Amino acid sequence: MIRLIVIGALLYLAWRIFRTALGKGPANISQGRQPAGQIDDVMVQDPKCQVYFPRREGFAAKVDGQTHYFCSEKCRDEFLADHKAK
Ligand SMILES: [Zn+2]
Incomplete structure (x- = not known):
């Protein structure tokens, strides 16, 4: 028992x-x-123009060891220019 x-x-x-x-x-x-393909479906925010978009369609740029994603090359270039200007 x-x-x-x-x-x-x-x-x-x-x-x-x-x-x-x-x-x-x-x-x-x-x-x-998660397979890489699913991770790429994550929505991210463009730090330059604040627009949300799927990460796989974005343009990546590494700033101070952190990867940022941008909706277009234009935003990326402008963000990098702003960052360097500081
Ligand atoms: Zn943008």
Whole structure:
């Protein structure tokens, strides 16, 4: 009888851990396991003209080790010019 209770408690604990892992799972999984194609669908904001667009259609530029994405080469060039001017 005691073994049944222990097994029941273990099953309950396992279920709780499983549920906790499920609850936190999606955020963790999306952090690095996504194929490159899906990551490119992320919407980003052009820091120059504030327009939102899909990242894969943007123009990337690295500024101070941080990658920025722009809706057009014009915005990118202007942003880089502004940044250098500072
Ligand atoms: Zn722009």
